[in-house]
Amino acid sequence: MSTSQKSAPAKAETASDIALCLRGLRSGYGGIDVIREANLEVRKGGIYAILGKNGMGKTTLLKTIMGLLPIRDGSAHILGADITGWPTYRIVRCGVSYVPQEQAIFQDLNVGENLRIALGGRASFKERFAGIAGLFPVLGQRLHQVAGTLSGGEQKMLLLARALLTNPKLILIDEISEGLQPAIVGHAQAALSNACRERGTTIVLVEQNVRFAFALADRYAILNLGEIIAEGETGSDEAIESVSRHLTL
Amino acid sequence: MPKLTHTRRQFIAGAAIAAGGAAGGFPAVSRAAEPVKIACICGLSGVNSPVAPAVVQSGQLAVAELNEKGGILGRKVELLPIDDNSDASGAVKAFNSAIYDKKVNIIIAYETSAARNAGEPIAARANMPYIYTSPYEGGACGANLFIDGWVPPQVEIPLLKYMVDEKNLKSWYAIGSDYAFGRGIIDFAVKEIKSLGGTVVGEDFNPLSSSDWEPIFTKVRGEKPEAIIYCTSNGSPNATFLKQYKSTGLDLPVGSFSIDELTALKIGESAEGVLYTADYFTSLDNPQNEAYLAAMNKMFGSKLLTPSNLSVPEYDAIHIYALAAEKVKSVEAAAIIKTLPTVSFKGPRGVIQMDKEHHAALPIYLAQIQKDGSSKVIKSFGLIDPGNQCPKFS
Amino acid sequence: MLTHALDIVTSAGILYVVALGLLIIFGVLKIINLAHSAFLAIGGYVAVVATEFHVSLWYAIPIALIIGIVIGAILEATVLRPLYARPLDTILATWGISIVVVQLITLIFGRETQFAASPITGAISIGDITYSEYRIILLGLALVLGAIMVFLFQATELGLSARAVIMNEGLAQAMGINTRFVRFFTFCAGAALATMAGALITPLVSIEPNMGLPWLINAFMLVLVAGSSVISLGWATLGLGGAQVLVSTFINPIIGGLTIIVLSVLVLRARKTL
The missing domain is CATH 3.40.50.2300 (Response regulator)
Structure with missing residues (x-):
């Protein structure tokens, strides 16, 4: 498949292979459309990076997919289901985890409560936490600490742990690498690729940090002024050239 | 004593029946002359609304009794209940409407002090006789103003x-x-x-x-x-x-x-x-009170609102007005104002006369x-x- | 001395019971429920009807609670839910609800004061003084109610969801919490707590359509001071309610009547400048 293939997903794949599919998606705030005509197809089981500069609509895109912003036009499918117009909690409960960039934890709740909230009583916390505790050893000792008192890096670990706790089929992550020390970035990278590899979780990363994104992702897309303007495989030779052309100018 | 179960709806229905009865039932009254109109201004809405309907009933009985005996100076008597919303702005509207629109002959009103203070200057300017029937804090004075409740x-x-x-x-x-x-x-x-x-x-x-x-x-x-x-x-x-x-x-x-x-x-x-x-209890043991309660029962039946010292002064005041008009043979305002303190009426409370600086000595x-x-x-x-x-x- | 202490704790208990429903709706829905006073009145009239049928107040209280749930459910679904995107309009809507409820009560029961039979009218001896038995009972009920609320909020899934909605509704949604249901449930619970409080205070007050209004402003100030925590509300009622009792007793009741409002404004101001 060629690199700068513009908004034209291949038709050969069957719907059951697709984790996330956006067609002609439009949304925004007030009188302004931030996302215009976004088309995207993310296959199951991979890690997909959406790259873009500040203000290109990366966060808005994720919020729209999550139902936190209304879809003004077009449609969104997740795991084969048309989720257009669904309330957020329904989208979450069909197997989606969302890691927001800002105000992403409940500062006044303790670590354990922050994690339990994501389960909503739908699964045993003890069991589920045991399944991921190995990836996040620091959280296990701090279940009773108030989340707002964790360091920035620990808070990011909490976000990832919470996202994985529900055994999601799809995780949407908004700029997890921002402001992180390299050691923690490495830790986050390890946890995510582990999830993808061991559990077959599909991960969609929204990033400015190309190095972090390319280290994880197998495919990428470039979001510019609310549209996907380029798409391709991160391993290809053209990828670096395409990304630097779109992101550095 | 009848059970006190009044609602606004029942009250209005009662008033309508009473008004219909008054219009059709008293052939003795001359129909040629313009009726004598009494404005019963009271708080049918607002804080006085729990009591005001009983005041109107008391007034309706007095008017019915007068009409049965030939009215006032041979003219039919009409009671016009007017709502003052228990407050000053409502009273201004009610007084203006009574005096200039309905062209009443006298205002006999159960009101809050605020409503009285707002209405009285309007009545005074029009030289309209005004009997205030509420117990109140005292000291309200006007050449046209008379009071038959307690101070x-x-x-x-x-x-x-x-x-x-x-x-x-x-x-x-x-x-x-x-x-x-x-x-x-x-x-x-x-x-x-x-x-x-x-x-x-x-x-x-x-x-x-x-x-x-x-x-x-x-x-x-x-x-x-x-x-x-x-x-x-x-x-x-x-x-x-x-x-x-x-x-x-x-x-x-x-x-x-x-x-x-x-x-x-x-x-x-x-x-x-x-x-x-x-100055009044329903249990007072005198012939006037017995007759009053019996007449109220007969007139309103199950719609009767229990009379009290807040509603009986309306009844007394209407009879005092009728006596004054008969005495001077006129319903002309100046004559009435001059004559009101000179007549006494023996009602359910006892003998009432508003001769004490426009107030009345009352049996207590x-x-x-x-x-x-x-x-x-x-x-x-x-x-x-x-x-x-x-x-x-x- | 003991009497003053009892006055303080019992007054705080009464205020707590009255303000609790307002607090939880404010916390979760972020709106001041101006229909709170009307809900109190509904509770009062449940006690009136109970008296008419010779049913004890102790039975009227759970009945008031159930009626509150039903009324809360109907109003949330029909009036408030379509307005949540416009918080100011939602508050206006609660005001409208209040007017309609008060007028309906007036139509049915009339405007005059009604009375409900009190299950307990006497005083009990504590040490060498006598004190109103019902106030003591109300204090006990306030403590039990407070304990139940703390348990619900701290130790149940629903309570955790409610706290999440209080702190960050958007994030709560993203965590898979059905915030619409949490709002619905909270409004029903807040309405029910208000109607129950209305029935509970009838042995101390008389009942008329606007009986809730004098309580609303104090409850409102206490909620603003307490924020959205059922525990803070306990401290706020004890502190501000206690101050009101002391001022009423040692200065005079007129200044006492202003105490909660004035102190609340001062507390809120101090907090702003911190």
Whole structure:
């Protein structure tokens, strides 16, 4: 498949292979459309990076997919289901985890409560936490600490742990690498690729940090002024050239 | 006594029946002449609305009685109930409408003091005779204004004399609601207790918005008075006060200037033992009261709203007006204003004449509330003078 | 001395019971429910009807609670839910609800004061003083109610969801919490607590359509001071309610009536400048 293939997903794949599919998606705030005509197809089981500069609509895109912003036009499918117009909690409960960039934890709740909230009583916390505790050893000792008192890096670990706790089929992550020390970035990278590899979780990363994104992702897309303007495989030779052309100018 | 179950709807239905009866039923009255119109301005909405419908009924009986005997000077009498919303702005509208639109001959009104103060200048400018039928704080004076309800000295002096002198209660705690009427009544009571040789060990006012009397009762406990005198606003604050008083376990004699027969009946046990004075009780044992109650029962049947000292003065005032008109053979305003103080009417309360500076000496009775909430009249003080309300008319 | 202490704790208990429903709706829905006073009145009239049928107040209280749930459910679904995107309009809507409820009560029961039979009218001896038995009972009920609320909020899934919605509704949604249901449930619970409180205070007050209004402003200030925590509300009622009792007793009740409002404004101001 060629690199700068513009908004034209291949038709050969069957719907059951697709984790996330956006067609002609439009949304925004007030009188302004931030996302215009976004088309995207993310296959199951991979890690997909959406790259873009500040203000290109990366966060808005994720919020729209999550139902936190209304879809003004077009449609969104997740795991084969048309989720257009669904309330957020329904989208979450069909197997989606969302890691927001800002105000992403409940500062006044303790670590354990922050994690339990994501389960909503739908699964045993003890069991589920045991399944991921190995990836996040620091959280296990701090279940009773108030989340707002964790360091920035620990808070990011909490976000990832919470996202994985529900055994999601799809995780949407908004700029997890921002402001992180390299050691923690490495830790986050390890946890995510582990999830993808061991559990077959599909991960969609929204990033400015190309190095972090390319280290994880197998495919990428470039979001510019609310549209996907380029798409391709991160391993290809053209990828670096395409990304630097779109992101550095 | 009929059960008090009135709603606005029932009241309006009752009024309509009464009006229909009045229009069709009295052939003795000359139809040629313009009817004599009496405006019964009262708070059919707003704070007075619990009582106003009973006032209208009382007025309707008086008018029906007059029409049965040939009306006033051979002219049919018509009662026009007009709502003043129990407040000043409503009164301005009601008075203007009565005087200039309906062209009434007299205003006989049960109103709040605020409504009276707003309406009176309008009536005075038009030289419209105006009889005010509510018990009130006193001191309202106008050449055209007459009052046949009680003023504070008439209920306060007999009650305090009885409790201080006859019951030998010398040490008092005075409690009131914090508004003009409550403060006026309690200030007067404190002076009266002192002049009777008693002492007032404490005096407290609670905001109208407060329903918690506990801190005041705690102070009462500390001061250990022999008796309590209180005046809340009418109706519900009495209940709040007495219920909470009952639960304190304090067992002192209580005198009230704000409770009435109906409210006491509804409060029931918590009001047991409270002493109060008034110019009318349904249980008064005199032929006029018996006839009045029988006629009210006959006219309104199951729609009857229990009469009280708030509604009976309307009945008296209409009859006094009729007597004055017959006396001067005119319903012309100036003649009526001149004649009103010179006539007396023997009604359910006793003989009423508004000859004391446009106020009336009233028969005053002492009652004690029983366990079931009923008021038992235990003493009659005879006619009590209203005192110097408007010295310029003496 | 003991009497003053009892006045303080019992007054705080009464205020707590009255303000609780307002607090939880404010916390979760972020709106001041101006219909709170009307809900109190509904509770009061449940006690009136119970009296008419010679049913004890102790039965009227759970009945008031159930009626509150039903009324809360109907109003949330029909009036408030479509307005949540416009918080100011939602508050206005609660005001409208209040007017309609008060007028309906007036139509049915009339405007005059009604009375409900009190299950307990007497006083009990504590040490060498006598004190209102019902106030003591109300204090006990307030403590039990507070304990139940703390348990619900701290130790149940629903409570955790409610706290999440209080702190960050958007994030709560993203965590898979059905915030619409949490709002619905909270409004029903808040309405039910208000109607129950209305029935509970009837032995101390008299009942008329606007009986809730004097309570509303104090409850409102206490909620603003307490924020959205059922525990803070306990401290706020004890502190501010206690101050009101002390001022009423040692200065006079008129200034006492202003105490909660004035102190609340001062507390809120101090907090702003911190």
